[in-house]
Amino acid sequence: MKIAVLGTGKVGTALGTRLAAAGHHVVHGSRTRAGERGILTQREAVASSDVVVTAIPGTDVLSTLEDIGDDVLDAKIVLDPSAAFTPQMTMAYPGDSVGQQIQTRFPRARVVKTLNTMNFTVMVDPLASVPQATAFVSGDDAQAKTVVTGLLADLGWPHDSVLDLGGINTALATEHAAPLFFATVRSLGTATFNISISRHPSGQPR
Numbered sequence: 001m002k003i004a005v006l007g008t009g010k011v012g013t014a015l016g017t018r019l020a021a022a023g024h025h026v027v028h029g030s031r032t033r034a035g036e037r038g039i040l041t042q043r044e045a046v047a048s049s050d051v052v053v054t055a056i057p058g059t060d061v062l063s064t065l066e067d068i069g070d071d072v073l074d075a076k077i078v079l080d081p082s083a084a085f086t087p088q089m090t091m092a093y094p095g096d097s098v099g100q101q102i103q104t105r106f107p108r109a110r111v112v113k114t115l116n117t118m119n120f121t122v123m124v125d126p127l128a129s130v131p132q133a134t135a136f137v138s139g140d141d142a143q144a145k146t147v148v149t150g151l152l153a154d155l156g157w158p159h160d161s162v163l164d165l166g167g168i169n170t171a172l173a174t175e176h177a178a179p180l181f182f183a184t185v186r187s188l189g190t191a192t193f194n195i196s197i198s199r200h201p202s203g204q205p206r
């Protein structure tokens with residue numbers, strides 16, 4: 001697939017490198033580094049791709065996509081791993097989510113929230129968090145979720161580790177797991193873990 005990764009930081013580099021290694025055509029879209037090898041302007045990167053990865057600060061996602069434009073975003077799949085915090089590291093949008101905001105503002109884009117509940121190292125190395133590993137997905141478009149689940153497989157996520165929570169309204173739940181994530185980092189002294197769901201092996205309700 002043709003994938004535009006917005007952002008050249010930790011998440012963008014990790015996802016871009018792994019997806020390219022899996023055979024995808026990956027370009028980065030950057031405010032600051034366009035012209036370097038494999039790096040375009042944000043608008044050029046999105047225009048040339050089917051999937052857009054928003055590996056940029058959550059509080060800047062909407063304004064960045066506004067600058068890129070509705071016309072360019074039309075019908076794109078937006079894989080959104082972002083998290084949005086205030087400078088004090090509290091939730092920037094209590095009771096709301098970046099994923100929902102993108103979908104509401106760009107109704108013709110197909111937003112899938114995923115990978116936001118873990119450290120970037122685990123995003124591309126889920127087996128570091130075995131035996132339990134969960135990648136949540138939230139989105140309104142079933143086909144977009146199927147495509148993103150395929151990309152998760154390319155990142156190393158087994159199919160049964162992917163938990164579809166439902167519509168993009170459920171992105172609120174995973175974005176608001178951030179305080180749990182940071183409290184766990186402080187408690188464990190490492191970010192190499194995963195927030196996962198444990199189920200009875202039969203999968204049946206008790």
Ligand SMILES: NC(=O)c1ccc[n+]([C@@H]2O[C@H](COP(=O)([O-])OP(=O)(O)OC[C@H]3O[C@@H](n4cnc5c(N)ncnc54)[C@H](OP(=O)(O)O)[C@@H]3O)[C@@H](O)[C@H]2O)c1
Nearest residue numbers: 007008009010011030031055056057058060082083119120
């Ligand atoms: N780090 C993690 O383990 C982790 C885990 C889960 C979720 N996330 C989320 O994933 C996103 C990326 O995190 P990261 O750790 O990769 O951050 P990062 O290392 O700081 O990189 C973010 C990148 O976004 C771009 N950027 C910076 N300020 C921007 C702005 N004002 N507007 C548009 N683009 C801007 C920059 O790329 P250019 O200069 O090339 O444009 C920068 O390299 C964030 O939303 C973060 O909360 C991170």
